[in-house]
Amino acid sequence: MKKFINSVDTVLTESLDGFAAAHADILVLGDEHKFIRRRALKPGKVALISGGGSGHEPLHGGFVGHGMLDAACPGQVFTSPTPDQMLAAVEAVDTGAGCLFIVKNYEGDVMNFDMAAEMADGVLQVVTNDDVAVENSSYTTGRRGVAGTLVVEKIVGAAADQGMALPDLKALGDRVNAATRSMGVALTSGTVPAAGKPTFEIGDGEMEFGVGIHGEPGRRRDKLKSADAIAEEVCAAIAGDFGDRAKGPALLFVNGFGGTPSMELYLMYNSARRVFEKQGVTVVRSLVGSYVTSLDMAGCSITLTMLDDETSALWDAPVHTAALRWGM
Amino acid sequence: MKKFINSVDTVLTESLDGFAAAHADILVLGDEHKFIRRRALKPGKVALISGGGSGHEPLHGGFVGHGMLDAACPGQVFTSPTPDQMLAAVEAVDTGAGCLFIVKNYEGDVMNFDMAAEMADGVLQVVTNDDVAVENSSYTTGRRGVAGTLVVEKIVGAAADQGMALPDLKALGDRVNAATRSMGVALTSGTVPAAGKPTFEIGDGEMEFGVGIHGEPGRRRDKLKSADAIAEEVCAAIAGDFGDRAKGPALLFVNGFGGTPSMELYLMYNSARRVFEKQGVTVVRSLVGSYVTSLDMAGCSITLTMLDDETSALWDAPVHTAALRWGM
Numbered sequence: 186m187k188k189f190i191n192s193v194d195t196v197l198t199e200s201l202d203g204f205a206a207a208h209a210d211i212l213v214l215g216d217e218h219k220f221i222r223r224r225a226l227k228p229g230k231v232a233l234i235s236g237g238g239s240g241h242e243p244l245h246g247g248f249v250g251h252g253m254l255d256a257a258c259p260g261q262v263f264t265s266p267t268p269d270q271m272l273a274a275v276e277a278v279d280t281g282a283g284c285l286f287i288v289k290n291y292e293g294d295v296m297n298f299d300m301a302a303e304m305a306d307g308v309l310q311v312v313t314n315d316d317v318a319v320e321n322s323s324y325t326t327g328r329r330g331v332a333g334t335l336v337v338e339k340i341v342g343a344a345a346d347q348g349m350a351l352p353d354l355k356a357l358g359d360r361v362n363a364a365t366r367s368m369g370v371a372l373t374s375g376t377v378p379a380a381g382k383p384t385f386e387i388g389d390g391e392m393e394f395g396v397g398i399h400g401e402p403g404r405r406r407d408k409l410k411s412a413d414a415i416a417e418e419v420c421a422a423i424a425g426d427f428g429d430r431a432k433g434p435a436l437l438f439v440n441g442f443g444g445t446p447s448m449e450l451y452l453m454y455n456s457a458r459r460v461f462e463k464q465g466v467t468v469v470r471s472l473v474g475s476y477v478t479s480l481d482m483a484g485c486s487i488t489l490t491m492l493d494d495e496t497s498a499l500w501d502a503p504v505h506t507a508a509l510r511w512g513m
Numbered sequence: 514m515k516k517f518i519n520s521v522d523t524v525l526t527e528s529l530d531g532f533a534a535a536h537a538d539i540l541v542l543g544d545e546h547k548f549i550r551r552r553a554l555k556p557g558k559v560a561l562i563s564g565g566g567s568g569h570e571p572l573h574g575g576f577v578g579h580g581m582l583d584a585a586c587p588g589q590v591f592t593s594p595t596p597d598q599m600l601a602a603v604e605a606v607d608t609g610a611g612c613l614f615i616v617k618n619y620e621g622d623v624m625n626f627d628m629a630a631e632m633a634d635g636v637l638q639v640v641t642n643d644d645v646a647v648e649n650s651s652y653t654t655g656r657r658g659v660a661g662t663l664v665v666e667k668i669v670g671a672a673a674d675q676g677m678a679l680p681d682l683k684a685l686g687d688r689v690n691a692a693t694r695s696m697g698v699a700l701t702s703g704t705v706p707a708a709g710k711p712t713f714e715i716g717d718g719e720m721e722f723g724v725g726i727h728g729e730p731g732r733r734r735d736k737l738k739s740a741d742a743i744a745e746e747v748c749a750a751i752a753g754d755f756g757d758r759a760k761g762p763a764l765l766f767v768n769g770f771g772g773t774p775s776m777e778l779y780l781m782y783n784s785a786r787r788v789f790e791k792q793g794v795t796v797v798r799s800l801v802g803s804y805v806t807s808l809d810m811a812g813c814s815i816t817l818t819m820l821d822d823e824t825s826a827l828w829d830a831p832v833h834t835a836a837l838r839w840g841m
Contacts, residue, residue: 200779
């Protein structure tokens with residue numbers, strides 16, 4: 186295992202300490218590293234809280250700040266945060282207007298956020314499940330929540346900042362999730378520090394189509410294809426799942442998994458954009474970068490969110506977080 | 514070689530096409546992919562132009578836009594751009610106030626930017642050489658220009674936007690370069706697409722201390738060390754080279770080389786910050802991310818820039834580029 190670490194037991198806390206020190210203008214760490222929260226809360230605003238296993242950075246801590254999340258609860262690497270983390274976060278950031286949990290669809294996450302939601306008052310939840318690769322998966326009943334979660338957090342975060350009430354935010358989050366589809370491919374496996382070896386074996390000439398963000402198996406193992414062939418297949422899976430809805434204005438988001446440099450991500454974006462536009466999608470917003478990662482896995486995912494006037498404007502609204510920033 | 518590509522001959526142009534399409538609000542591609550330039554020029558402002566071999570993305574194209582570069586000339590991967598690229602860029606972005614070239618210290622880059630500067634009128638140059646690892650290197654007489662180049666481009670870019678004249682910008686650039694030191698370490702080698710195999714061999718338990726951004730050898734090959742031990746050695750090299758000047762306010766920039774995820778970069782930032790602050794440095798600005806890369810190389814560099822009131826304010830000034838954005 187080749188990583189910048191001191192000890193597998195302190196990877197997470199040391200990384201969080203560095204993250205909080207580097208972005209002290211935006212956020213603060215909760216006691217015992219239970220959560221990351223916005224430094225400046227906005228009284229009367231519904232609080233948005235997300236979280237999940239670590240190893241997907243900058244998701245979710247990198248999206249804490251003005252116009253996006255109020256708090257994020259980091260579990261150990263690829264391990265759900267515990268309900269007491271979410272309860273501590275609620276206590277720290279709920280200013281009286283209630284909380285919305287944004288949860289990726291994994292059994293552990295769903296169970297632990299559910300427990301916290303039952304113990305706290307005034308909490309609603311949005312569960313993301315944008316991954317079209319497989320119906321059920323390791324750790325998941327139903328579809329996995331992957332990179333599209335960023336899009337839900339950004340759009341709902343902007344609406345919360347503008348004063349939208351809790352039930353409307355929940356409806357908006359569900360609507361954005363339903364307008365979002367993703368699929369990923371892996372060229373190499375990431376390595377969980379505590380495991381010390383790659384999560385899965387993969388040959389020099391192989392790739393995994395439909396991989397999950399924990400290295401879960403996807404649709405199949407195949408020979409390494411060209412960027413255009415990969416884009417054709419991934420975009421066809423996404424567009425096919427959308428059916429007639431894959432027409433008109435959309436956000437195209439090409440996401441790196443941690444070990445793939447931006448040169449390749451922009452090349453994939455170029456291929457994917459061409460495929461989608463041939464099918465009647467108009468790419469009106471774009472995001473390219475490593476935002477929802479799987480440790481040091483080489484690979485990428487493609488996410489398409491169909492936009493309308495409201496969601497376009499919310500995407501464009503000012504945001505000031507460690508990993509996404511514009512308009513301020 | 515495991516990369517998202519269609520053909521080694523079109524990697525660069527396809528990636529640039531994707532980049533320009535994703536950021537069409539900020540920039541446009543010149544004819545024949547000779548340069549990337551700001552979409553909206555600012556008449557009367559000195560034009561800042563940089564460039565160099567590709568493979569270091571987002572450097573330099575990702576820094577084209579308001580408050581930073583007016584144009585960037587991308588050479589082939591790890592190959593200097595040609596003088597006609599710089600001349601075409603000058604013609605496209607010089608609005609009459611002259612041009613400043615910002616050039617990393619590599620023999621090919623220096624020669625080709627020099628030729629272009631002689632053929633154009635009203636051009637001055639800043640050559641960056643922030644890498645303390647070795648005095649001379651493959652492709653370099655004197656020290657290499659590495660991640661600190663971003664800091665020079667940001668600070669000089671802000672001053673140009675505020676109307677500073679060409680000779681003063683050159684003096685400022687030289688001053689920021691002289692206040693900046695970097696050193697990098699590699700855990701793996703990157704792979705040049707046209708070569709098809711890693712640039713250098715490195716064992717499972719080995720790392721390269723002082724590596725260059727093209728995979729050039731550094732000070733020595735060593736066994737893989739802990740993050741703290743790496744930070745101690747790199748920071749000592751930087752602080753030792755600064756001598757008495759490594760006291761007081763500074764920007765700490767931990768830069769990923771392309772294959773290292775942000776979780777590890779923040780952990781390294783945490784280690785490096787502790788080391789520098791013990792030595793009397795006060796970290797008042799921070800940047801953590803993969804900004805000056807070496808294709809898919811796993812590794813990172815640490816850059817320290819000693820700041821004063823003027824350079825701090827210029828660092829904070831609004832910037833709107835594909836890869837750095839704040840204040841607007």
